[in-house]
Amino acid sequence: MHEDIKSVLITEEQIKKRVQEMGEQLSKEYAGKRVILICLLKGAAFFACDLSRAMSIPVRMEFMVASSYGDGTTTSGSVAVRLDVKDDIAGMHVLLVDDIIDTGLTFARVKTLLETKKPASIKTVAMCDKEDRRQNGLEADYVGFTIPDEFVVGYGLDYAGDYRNLPFIGVLKPSVYARA
Ligand code: PRP
Ligand code: MG
Incomplete structure (x- = not known):
């Protein structure tokens, strides 16, 4: 474990198993369809x-960048798309x-922006879901893990740009963000 991590919330093995399950489920449900995975960077x-x-x-x-305006610690409620999809997604099934x-x-x-591009369907897939934090009632179609409202990093999740490459999802030590 990393010195800045208080505890491991989801292990590398649990992530691998869950990703495999989700991949198999999606493969069954989307068999025979033209599928495009749109990844929200980073x-x-x-x-x-x-x-x-x-x-x-x-x-x-495909890859997109969307960022919320604000100071980086709180969301402002306004999300700007900074990199849009390159290819035509009309008629495709979007994940x-x-x-x-x-x-x-x-x-x-x-999702609202992508709908204007006339895909055949759009569904949302999230590795982690902090349900308790929702402001708009949105429910993801596929969720890896529902997690508590704690400061988690790893497997893509960052704190100020760091920790994304940890192979597990862990809770950050409060002393790390107290330094800032
Ligand atoms: C984080 C996270 C999600 C989004 C979720 O991205 O990766 O994309 O915030 O928050 P929301 O449901 O409140 O909108 P961030 O904008 O921090 O950029 P990053 O992916 O580059 O870390
Ligand atoms: Mg993001």
Whole structure:
């Protein structure tokens, strides 16, 4: 374990098992369909790539960047898309992938934007879901783990840009963010 981590919430083995299960489920449900995984950078990069490889059907990949305006510690409620998809997604079945849903504002904003591009369907996939933090009632279609409202890092989740590459999801020691 890393010195800045208080406890491991989800182990590397648990993540691998769950990603495999989700990949198999999605492969069954989307068999025969033209599927595109849209990864919300940066957080979802790790999960989206692993999920794509856990799927046994052909999938395309796209990447988007959406950021909420604000000071970085609190959300402002306004989400801007800074990098849009490159290819035409009309008629495709979209799986919008993120590492975590918190307030739900990112998913809601990006989904609304993608709907204007006329995909055949859009569903949301999140590795972690902090249900208690939701501000808009959004429910993800596929969730890896429902987690408590704690400061978690790893497997794409960062604190000030660090810890994304930890292979597990852990709770950050409060002393780390007290330093800031
Ligand atoms: C984080 C996280 C989700 C989003 C969830 O991304 O990766 O994308 O916030 O929050 P919400 O449900 O309240 O909108 P962030 O904008 O911090 O960027 P990052 O992915 O580059 O870390
Ligand atoms: Mg993100």
